Amino acid sequence: MKIPPVKGTRDFYPQDMAVRNWIIDGWKKVSVRNGFEEYDGPIFEYLKMFQLKSGDEIVEQLFSLKDRGGRDLAIRPEITPTLARMVNQKINSLPRPIKWFSVPRLCRAERPQRGRLREFFQWNIDIIGVEDGLKKNLADAEVIFTTVDYLRKVGLTDKDIKVKISSREVLANYLRSLDVPEDKLEPIYVVLDKKNKLPSETFEQMLGEQVPDNKIVNKIVDFMSVDSIPQLEELVKIKSESGEYSAYLDIKMVLDNLTMMGIKDFCVYDPSIVRGLAYYTGIVFEVHDTAGELRAICGGGRYDNLLRDFGGPAIPATGMGMGDCVLEILLREKGLLKPEPRELDYFVACIGFIGEEAWRIVAKLRSMGYSAAFSYKAGNLSKQLKEASAQKAEKCIIIGQEEIEEGKIKVKDMATGQQKKIDEDKFFEELKSESK
RNA sequence: GUGAGAGUAGCUCAGCUGGUUAGAGCACUGGAUUGUGGAUCCAGGGGUCGCGGGUUCGAAUCCCGUCUUUCACCCCA
Numbered sequence: 001m002k003i004p005p006v007k008g009t010r011d012f013y014p015q016d017m018a019v020r021n022w023i024i025d026g027w028k029k030v031s032v033r034n035g036f037e038e039y040d041g042p043i044f045e046y047l048k049m050f051q052l053k054s055g056d057e058i059v060e061q062l063f064s065l066k067d068r069g070g071r072d073l074a075i076r077p078e079i080t081p082t083l084a085r086m087v088n089q090k091i092n093s094l095p096r097p098i099k100w101f102s103v104p105r106l107c108r109a110e111r112p113q114r115g116r117l118r119e120f121f122q123w124n125i126d127i128i129g130v131e132d133g134l135k136k137n138l139a140d141a142e143v144i145f146t147t148v149d150y151l152r153k154v155g156l157t158d159k160d161i162k163v164k165i166s167s168r169e170v171l172a173n174y175l176r177s178l179d180v181p182e183d184k185l186e187p188i189y190v191v192l193d194k195k196n197k198l199p200s201e202t203f204e205q206m207l208g209e210q211v212p213d214n215k216i217v218n219k220i221v222d223f224m225s226v227d228s229i230p231q232l233e234e235l236v237k238i239k240s241e242s243g244e245y246s247a248y249l250d251i252k253m254v255l256d257n258l259t260m261m262g263i264k265d266f267c268v269y270d271p272s273i274v275r276g277l278a279y280y281t282g283i284v285f286e287v288h289d290t291a292g293e294l295r296a297i298c299g300g301g302r303y304d305n306l307l308r309d310f311g312g313p314a315i316p317a318t319g320m321g322m323g324d325c326v327l328e329i330l331l332r333e334k335g336l337l338k339p340e341p342r343e344l345d346y347f348v349a350c351i352g353f354i355g356e357e358a359w360r361i362v363a364k365l366r367s368m369g370y371s372a373a374f375s376y377k378a379g380n381l382s383k384q385l386k387e388a389s390a391q392k393a394e395k396c397i398i399i400g401q402e403e404i405e406e407g408k409i410k411v412k413d414m415a416t417g418q419q420k421k422i423d424e425d426k427f428f429e430e431l432k433s434e435s436k
Numbered sequence: 437g438u439g440a441g442a443g444u445a446g447c448u449c450a451g452c453u454g455g456u457u458a459g460a461g462c463a464c465u466g467g468a469u470u471g472u473g474g475a476u477c478c479a480g481g482g483g484u485c486g487c488g489g490g491u492u493c494g495a496a497u498c499c500c501g502u503c504u505u506u507c508a509c510c511c512c513a
Contacts (some may be wrong), residue, residue: 004486004503005504007504007505008504050513058513059510060437060511061512061513077513078513080513081513088455108511108512108513109439110510110511110512111510111511112506113506113507113508114506114507116512129488206467262483275512275513276511276512276513279513295512296512299512299513304468316459321513349471349472351470351471351472352470352471358445378471379470380469380471380472381469381470381472381473382469382470382471382472382473383469383473384472384473385472385473385474386474387473388473389473389474390473390474393473396472396473398471398472400471401471402471410471412472412473414474417472417473419472
């Protein structure tokens with residue numbers, strides 16, 4: 001009986017595993033060089049933890065189970081609640097700011113599509129506990145910088161991708177300044193989030209369903225067509241009369257910081273970034289491919305209320321999550337996927353029925369820290385060299401009757417094809433001195 | 437969850453409006469080649485044509501169901 005893989009999951013054969021490791025190693029390396037420390041949590045949590053933040057509808061979108069004690073559990077669909085829990089548990093003893101990263105394996109019971117599977121990996125970085133107003137903007141910028149630092153490192157340029165940055169707070173304040181009632185904000189967000197997917201008439205029509213006044217609709221459309229900070233300044237200056245100015249300053253300063261960090265060309269102000277109904281409270285951003293063919297590569301933003309919502313103190317936080325699926329598609333399309341091939345220092349080939357000799361040398365090489373392999377098939381030399389080539393061996397050691405009698409081995413450089421005969425003892429002596 | 441397209445060897449696909457024993461390239465295994473690799477040539481293994489049912493003398497081909505997958509919705513924490 002043949003059992004197929006579960007819908008929306010992937011099998012990682014060695015070749016695929018090399019790609020996965022290459023991506024994840026890059027994430028980890030960039031996290032570390034940007035000053036983040038790695039953490040992880042359990043792969044399942046109490047179901048309640050995910051309901052707390054996102055409501056009951058979410059239960060349909062995650063894999064849940066009952067354990068033998070009747071506890072309702074769920075496989076994690078994201079790691080941010082776990083992060084909040086872990087941070088809250090030790091909040092009084094953790095030095096701030098807390099700069100942590102993780103690469104959790106996550107599951108969501110959604111319908112699989114291009115760039116979206118039911119099981120995937122997601123790079124998460126978060127900065128928690130930067131309270132000062134100005135430095136908060138620096139933390140937001142650092143999260144974006146770290147994100148771009150990775151994308152740039154793997155070879156993507158500002159021609160390939162853009163970080164689209166916006167602010168929920170600026171948007172909310174603007175809508176309030178137009179006397180849009182509080183209970184209309186959320187439904188309007190939903191419409192604004194679709195702006196880029198819809199023809200402009202449909203978009204305006206949908207807005208009109210939420211806001212009866214045509215003048216206001218036009219003003220919202222004006223706001224949404226702003227694509228630079230000076231323009232935004234004009235608009236917001238006129239519209240905001242009391243203390244609503246600070247939210248605008250936040251986004252301006254984040255962009256100033258990004259300019260100072262040298263990644264200005266990757267970043268644009270884009271008011272259409274709203275990010276669904278998430279827990280974001282301020283700056284929000286997404287990275288998109290400039291061709292607009294794929295869904296978002298990553299998303300993030302400021303979530304100042306989350307720790308408090310999880311029963312901890314009100315400590316501000318900002319972060320980013322990047323899944324592996326869309327990223328891999330984009331990198332593959334751009335020819336930037338370059339997993340490092342397995343390296344093999346030595347392949348030991350033997351002639352005739354003297355396999356024991358080959359194994360003895362392989363074992364010696366391995367004990368000294370070199371990677372070494374031999375052939376289980378032990379065909380003729382031609383076959384073994386072929387196998388060595390296929391395994392990308394850097395060097396080949398050849399031993400036959402002649403060499404054994406002389407106490408020597410032949411060492412062949414597979415790139416140049418040159419080979420020399422050398423005393424076995426001498427060969428290992430030289431290896432030792434090289435490794436020191 | 438809703439709607440549409442696709443499913444033939446490990447992979448990419450051919451197989452005409454139903455008609456003998458379902459093919460090719462790549463990959464894999466072996467040989468040419470028992471002391472010198474990446475090439476070439478030759479040979480071989482590998483298929484319940486996604487699965488189940490139906491129509492028919494006869495189904496990879498037509499019909500229904502189902503699973504998987506792709507795309508568009510919903511959603512995207």
